[in-house]
Amino acid sequence: MAEFSRRDFLKGSLVAGTALGAGLSFPGVPRAQETVKIGVLHSLSGTMAISEVSLRDVVLMAVEEINAKGGVLGKKISPVVVDPASNWDLFAEKAKQLLLQDRVAVVFGCWTSVSRKSVLPVFENNNGLLFYPVQYEGEECSKNVFYTGATPNQQLIPGAEYLMSKEGGGYKKFYLLGTDYVFPRTANKILRAFLLAKGVPADSIAEEYTPFNHQDYQTIVGKIKRFSSGGGACVLSTINGDSNVPFYKEFANQGLRSENAPIMAYSVAEDELRGMDTSALVGHLAAWNYFQSVESENNRKFVQAFKAFAKKSNLPGGDKRVTDDPMEAAYFGVYIWKQAVEKAKSFDVDAVRKAVYGQTFAAPSGTIKMHEYNHHTFRPVLIGEILKDGQFRIVSRTKGLVEPEPWSKYTSPDKGCDWVKHQGTYQKKA
Amino acid sequence: MVAWLAAGAAGHAALPPASPEIAGALTDLTGEDADKREAAVTVLGKTRDPRWLQFLHALREGSVYARTRAGKTEVVVGGAKATRGDQDVIDIASAYDRGPLGTVPLAELKEVPADRRLRLVIKPYLDADETRTQLADPDPAVRRGAAVKLGNQAEAGAAPVVEAALEREADRWVRHALREALALIRLANGNPAQRADAARTLGELHSESARPALERLVADTGASPAAREAAGQAIRRIDRWGLLTRTVETLFQGASLASILLLMALGLAVVFGLMGVINMAHGELMALGAYATFVVQNWFRAAWPERVDLYFVVALPVAFLVAAAVGLVLERGVIRLLYGRPLETLLLTWGASLIIQQGLRLWFGAANVDVSAPRWLSGGVPVMVGLTLPYNRVFIIGLATVSVGAMYWLLFRTSAGLRIRAVTQNRAMSSCLGVRAGLVDATTFAFGAGLAGLAGCALTQIGNVGPSLGQNYIVDSFMVVVTGGVGKLAGTILAAAGLGGLTKGIEPALGAVFGKVAILVAVILFLQRRPAGLFATRGRNAEA
Numbered sequence: 001m002a003e004f005s006r007r008d009f010l011k012g013s014l015v016a017g018t019a020l021g022a023g024l025s026f027p028g029v030p031r032a033q034e035t036v037k038i039g040v041l042h043s044l045s046g047t048m049a050i051s052e053v054s055l056r057d058v059v060l061m062a063v064e065e066i067n068a069k070g071g072v073l074g075k076k077i078s079p080v081v082v083d084p085a086s087n088w089d090l091f092a093e094k095a096k097q098l099l100l101q102d103r104v105a106v107v108f109g110c111w112t113s114v115s116r117k118s119v120l121p122v123f124e125n126n127n128g129l130l131f132y133p134v135q136y137e138g139e140e141c142s143k144n145v146f147y148t149g150a151t152p153n154q155q156l157i158p159g160a161e162y163l164m165s166k167e168g169g170g171y172k173k174f175y176l177l178g179t180d181y182v183f184p185r186t187a188n189k190i191l192r193a194f195l196l197a198k199g200v201p202a203d204s205i206a207e208e209y210t211p212f213n214h215q216d217y218q219t220i221v222g223k224i225k226r227f228s229s230g231g232g233a234c235v236l237s238t239i240n241g242d243s244n245v246p247f248y249k250e251f252a253n254q255g256l257r258s259e260n261a262p263i264m265a266y267s268v269a270e271d272e273l274r275g276m277d278t279s280a281l282v283g284h285l286a287a288w289n290y291f292q293s294v295e296s297e298n299n300r301k302f303v304q305a306f307k308a309f310a311k312k313s314n315l316p317g318g319d320k321r322v323t324d325d326p327m328e329a330a331y332f333g334v335y336i337w338k339q340a341v342e343k344a345k346s347f348d349v350d351a352v353r354k355a356v357y358g359q360t361f362a363a364p365s366g367t368i369k370m371h372e373y374n375h376h377t378f379r380p381v382l383i384g385e386i387l388k389d390g391q392f393r394i395v396s397r398t399k400g401l402v403e404p405e406p407w408s409k410y411t412s413p414d415k416g417c418d419w420v421k422h423q424g425t426y427q428k429k430a
Numbered sequence: 431m432v433a434w435l436a437a438g439a440a441g442h443a444a445l446p447p448a449s450p451e452i453a454g455a456l457t458d459l460t461g462e463d464a465d466k467r468e469a470a471v472t473v474l475g476k477t478r479d480p481r482w483l484q485f486l487h488a489l490r491e492g493s494v495y496a497r498t499r500a501g502k503t504e505v506v507v508g509g510a511k512a513t514r515g516d517q518d519v520i521d522i523a524s525a526y527d528r529g530p531l532g533t534v535p536l537a538e539l540k541e542v543p544a545d546r547r548l549r550l551v552i553k554p555y556l557d558a559d560e561t562r563t564q565l566a567d568p569d570p571a572v573r574r575g576a577a578v579k580l581g582n583q584a585e586a587g588a589a590p591v592v593e594a595a596l597e598r599e600a601d602r603w604v605r606h607a608l609r610e611a612l613a614l615i616r617l618a619n620g621n622p623a624q625r626a627d628a629a630r631t632l633g634e635l636h637s638e639s640a641r642p643a644l645e646r647l648v649a650d651t652g653a654s655p656a657a658r659e660a661a662g663q664a665i666r667r668i669d670r671w672g673l674l675t676r677t678v679e680t681l682f683q684g685a686s687l688a689s690i691l692l693l694m695a696l697g698l699a700v701v702f703g704l705m706g707v708i709n710m711a712h713g714e715l716m717a718l719g720a721y722a723t724f725v726v727q728n729w730f731r732a733a734w735p736e737r738v739d740l741y742f743v744v745a746l747p748v749a750f751l752v753a754a755a756v757g758l759v760l761e762r763g764v765i766r767l768l769y770g771r772p773l774e775t776l777l778l779t780w781g782a783s784l785i786i787q788q789g790l791r792l793w794f795g796a797a798n799v800d801v802s803a804p805r806w807l808s809g810g811v812p813v814m815v816g817l818t819l820p821y822n823r824v825f826i827i828g829l830a831t832v833s834v835g836a837m838y839w840l841l842f843r844t845s846a847g848l849r850i851r852a853v854t855q856n857r858a859m860s861s862c863l864g865v866r867a868g869l870v871d872a873t874t875f876a877f878g879a880g881l882a883g884l885a886g887c888a889l890t891q892i893g894n895v896g897p898s899l900g901q902n903y904i905v906d907s908f909m910v911v912v913t914g915g916v917g918k919l920a921g922t923i924l925a926a927a928g929l930g931g932l933t934k935g936i937e938p939a940l941g942a943v944f945g946k947v948a949i950l951v952a953v954i955l956f957l958q959r960r961p962a963g964l965f966a967t968r969g970r971n972a973e974a
Contacts, residue, residue: 045788047898049796167547180943210942213902215893216690218683218823219937222676230642231582242798242902246893249803253810253820257575260582275798275896279808316795393492395545 035078036071036347038063038337039098041109041119041130046086047213047242052111054271055133055330056081058323059108061309062334072338073345080104088118095119099128105347106131106337108330113137113182120145129349131337133330135266135289137186138406141417141425144349146356147376148329148336150289151404152190156236158381159264159287160191162396163234164198168383169262173204173233175224177247180209184238187266191236193410214243217250225254228261235263244268248280258283269324273390274317281386288325289379290365291392299364302331322390323364329377332363336370357420369401373420376404452477456505456525459489460496460542468551475555483559485525486552495522495539505542506531561588565595571809573604581611581639584618603812610637617643622654629657633664636671636815640664675816680934686823688930689830692923693888694903695910696833697881699922702911704854705874707765708776711783712907713900714790715879718756719749719886720895721790724799739804742891749887750880756786757879761872769871783900791897798896807891822891829888833881834923840877841919850874854917913953915963924964929953 040059042052063077071077080102084091091110098104099122106129110116113136123130123144135150162168174195178184188207195205206227208220227233239247244265251263263284270292273281292303306327307319315321340355341347359370369378378401384392407415407425416428455470471489474482485507488494493508507528509521518536523529544552564576577595580588589612596608613635616628629647632640647653647661694716701709709715723745730741760782768774807825810818841847852860853870861867886899893902910929914921929949937945957963 044796045791049791050798050896053796167545167550169550208941211946214942215902216683216687216933218686219680219934220942222679222683223938226638226672229639231639242894242896245798249822249892250820253808253818253822255810255812255818259579271797275800275894277800277802279802317797395549396547 034075036073036075037078037080037102037104039095039102039104039107039109040079040081041084041091041094041098041107042111043086043115044081044083048086048111048115050242050275051271051326054321054324054327055108055111057310057313057315057321058306058327058331059334060313061306062331064309065305066334066338072341073347084115088112088114091115091118092122095122095128095130096126099123099126105129105341105349106352108133108333110134111326116140116145117182127349129337129352131330131333133333134326137183137190138408139186139412141375141406141419143353143375143419143424145375146333146336146370147404147406148333149326149377150379150381151376151406152187152408153405154289154379154381154402155266155287156187156191157194157408157410158398158402159266159285159383160194160236162287162383163236163262163264163285167396169234171232171234171262172200173227173230174200174206175227175233175235176205176207176238177220177224177235178209178238179214179240179243180211181240183267184209184240187238188236190408190411193408197410210239210243212240212243215246217243217247221247221250221254221256224251224261225256228256231260233261235261237263237265238267239265240267244272245276248284249277252280258285268386269326270322270390270392271324271327273386274320274322276390278386278388278390282388284386285383285395286386286392287381287383289381290323290325290328290363291382291384291394292323293384293391293394294365294382296364296366298362298366302328302364328364332361332368335361335363366401371404374404374406374417375419376406376417378403457503459494460503460505460540464545464547467548471548471551471555475552480559481526481528483556484528487556489542489544490549490552490556492541492544494525494542494544495520496542497522497534497539506539508539511536562591565591570601570604573599573601574607577604577607577611578639581607581614584614584643586615586619589615589619606635606815610635610640613637614640614643617647622657626654626657626660629660629664633660633667636668638668638672638816641668644668671815675814678814679817680938681931682817682819682823684931684934685827685927686930687934688927689823689827690889690892691906691910691930692926693826693830693833693885694882694907695914695922695926696830696837697878697883697885698907698911699914699919700837700878700881701875702908703917703919703922704850705871705878706772706916707769707875708772708779709878710776710780710904711760711786711900712779712882713902713904714783714786715753715757715882715900716886716889716903717790717895717897717900718786719753719883720801720890720899721794721799721886722749722752722883723887723890724794724801724895727801739806742804742807742887745887746884749883751883753883753886754876754880757882758872758876760879761875765875766868766871787897787900794897796897798894801890801895803891826888826891829884833884834919837881837919846873909950909953913956913963915965918963918965921963921965 040056042056043049044053044056060079063079066072067076080098082094082098084094095107098107108131110119110132111134116132119130120142122128124142128144130145131148132145133148135155138151163171176188176191178188192205192207196202210220224235265284265286268286269288303323306323307321310317310321311319336356336359339359339361340352344351344355356370358372360367366380371378381398381402382394383396384394387393406417414428416426417424418426451473455473458466458470461467471486474486488507495506495508496503497506505525506522507525509523511518511520519533520536520539521533522531524531561576561580564572567573580592592608592612592615596605596612599605599608609631613628613631616624617632617640620628625647629644632644644661644665648658648665697715698709698712701707701712726745726748727741730738764778765775768778803822807822810820812818841850849865849870852865853867857867910925911922913929914925932952933945933949936948940948
């Protein structure tokens with residue numbers, strides 16, 4: 001195996017012909033059937049494996065679907081799956097390997113913001129193309145990345161707005177709780193600016209962070225209990241994956257209930273709920289752009305196809321597997337790329353990039369659209385209530401699609417992102 | 431033909447007490463216009479007819495459906511769902527009198543959705559009815575919840591209901607909540623004398639949730655001076671009580687964290703402290719215990735679904751035995767070949783930890799698994815006003831105490847313990863005196879591993895169960911053992927108590943992130959002063 005990749009590398013550097021390289025690296029594939037390589041850059045081991053393995057699965061499913069229908073531009077897609085093992089430096093290394101050694105046409109990958117920041121220079125220096133499928137804190141506008149997840153205004157703010165509305169319960173006090181890293185910090189900065197702009201007094205906003213893998217929420221839940229004692233208080237939570245179970249358990253055990261103080265979660269989706277005892281979470285809320293419970297023909301097909309795929313491929317969990325927001329974003333990202341390649345009639349990164357602008361796709365959550373110039377995605381916003389079976393009951397959804405704003409108008413009103421009229425991030429004129 | 435007949439009959443049965451208004455409301459309800467749907471709910475709610483209230487309840491639960499039969503839209507209430515062949519079917523009943531309408535495929539029905547807005551409109555109509563039922567509920571927690579809700583709403587009309595409930599109520603905490611609710615209602619709606627009186631009562635009740643209302647009263651220049659004075663006094667009283675509850679709360683939290691740390695470190699204290707093996711796989715042995723709990727839970731779910739709450743009692747010994755067995759294999763298989771070579775054992779056990787971890791990931795999947803809390807470990811016991819002690823934490827404090835007690839008994843009151851201590855102190859001499867050192871090593875290691883499994887089992891009630899569970903706990907375990915002093919159980923116990931108490935003591939002021947930093951700095955400084963930990967063992971272990 002090592003010999004192959006070595007030879008491949010030597011050939012690649014000598015001949016520098018991508019088509020030839022692709023043909024040589026898979027001796028088992030008949031020459032007649034041309035393939036195009038794509039990279040899948042998700043952690044399959046380490047702490048992030050819990051979330052990222054599902055993204056790899058769903059990308060492979062999309063590839064299989066496309067190949068079954070004849071591939072892209074007559075070529076079968078051949079995915080190169082690498083494991084960056086939840087190690088941020090390894091992400092950059094593997095990205096470099098995918099771009100320079102495997103010469104993939106596009107990469108689907110990353111989950112955490114730090115992993116994305118780590119591969120960003122690799123993609124920018126080598127003019128690669130990355131589809132990033134997770135909701136994130138914004139404040140980024142890279143020429144070489146397409147962001148199919150939500151920007152802050154497509155998730156954070158609608159969630160808070162909902163709780164403030166009469167429909168959502170008219171809450172007046174907000175406890176911002178997060179894990180201590182870049183997404184929650186930036187998210188809470190934006191949320192705080194938003195709440196202040198909406199006239200919430202500063203002493204009705206509390207902010208608190210916990211380390212990664214924090215298990216002991218006694219003190220914090222005690223604080224929330226006092227914070228909410230007058231009524232009208234809610235929690236906006238950006239707590240990351242693993243810490244959620246101890247948090248919700250403690251919350252319920254100390255006698256707090258969703259009727260008195262609901263938790264709006266921004267990082268809890270169906271796939272995480274799969275490994276949780278949901279009894280303590282029932283009735284709490286989450287804001288996303290997709291839920292498995294979305295009622296549409298496309299979504300029904302998507303959910304069934306994924307369950308069938310998981311069972312057929314003998315993935316752990318089999319047909320008990322669920323779909324969630326980042327998985328949907330990863331899935332339609334592959335199709336957006338395929339459509340753009342077909343429009344551009346080429347795999348060339350610059351041609352494909354221009355062809356992505358304005359692409360639409362009938363995704364499981366409804367028809368979504370790529371922005372015409374800012375590399376992000378128009379998506380609907382949904383609020384769901386957690387049910388006992390780990391699914392969500394959708395309690396609110398926006399009428400149409402919400403325009404992505406990589407630079408939040410509450411924290412960076414003077415900045416914009418445009419790759420058509422400007423060179424990425426630019427200063428707006430007053 | 432038959433279907434058509436059935437539809438006709440169904441249409442007839444579903445007719446509510448004939449009123450065009452209600453029929454119109456039902457039609458609006460199935461439409462898209464949110465305002466019309468809201469109005470429709472109001473029409474139904476205002477009838478105050480218990481059957482329509484039941485219907486609204488079903489609507490809120492999401493079990494109301496619409497179906498179109500012979501060009502007419504009909505509203506039905508769904509019951510039990512089932513799968514027949516490849517079809518999902520559902521029992522349906524008429525909207526008003528719940529006359530059964532047979533079983534139909536789910537695909538023929540369209541759910542009448544109740545978004546949060548609609549549910550909020552429904553809520554007041556159901557609440558009055560619901561609160562009355564809740565106040566008569568056999569479960570005190572439900573009665574108490576209803577009382578708190580009435581207090582927060584503070585509506586004048588609820589006062590007689592609360593008074594009536596108070597007369598019947600026997601449970602101490604529910605009575606307390608009812609009195610609080612009554613006082614809150616009077617504080618909001620009574621005359622000046624009543625308000626002053628209510629403020630005094632709230633002070634006596636130490637009602638934290640009345641604080642905002644009392645503050646408003648103090649600031650309200652239109653209120654009577656007597657009432658404002660009483661409110662001020664009540665606030666001071668509540669604050670003093672708040673200080674007391676916070677102190678007790680912090681003490682309990684410290685004790686709880688200490689017991690968790692102790693439980694995690696106990697197995698390591700045996701293996702590392704007594705045997706000198708730096709066991710990096712300690713965390714993974716905990717993970718094995720946690721997964722054993724998961725497996726036992728699934729057995730119970732499959733075999734005795736009605737006794738599922740008892741699974742945890744069985745899981746505790748099973749987790750101990752599974753981890754002990756793996757520990758035994760580890761010790762007999764490889765570690766015994768490397769005694770006295772700490773660096774090699776460290777690498778070896780680290781390798782073992784990676785193997786176990788990846789094995790769990792391959793077998794159970796990378797995602798966390800769901801271990802649900804048995805009912806007797808969910809919720810908490812209210813011990814004083816404003817303080818609820820979660821059962822799971824009380825249980826872990828108990829388990830840690832029992833484990834420590836059992837370990838002391840084993841080490842100092844049994845002959846097996848005597849042999850363990852003998853081998854620890856001088857292996858060569860005890861071998862000469864006829865102690866089978868190898869057997870003692872194996873049992874000690876298995877015992878330590880078993881304790882790790884036990885800790886893993888207990889921790890399923892607090893945190894996650896996933897393949898990387900061990901890594902989350904290993905650092906804390908080592909921190910406790912090293913701070914306590916290697917080889918001394920008393921040191922481990924004291925270190926756990928100290929670190930737990932210190933963490934919870936400084937966390938309210940510093941926050942979780944800086945709290946953790948401060949603790950690590952404190953431990954480093956402490957170990958600089960006393961490298962051997964709290965209790966240094968006096969010279970021995972020549973060969974280690």
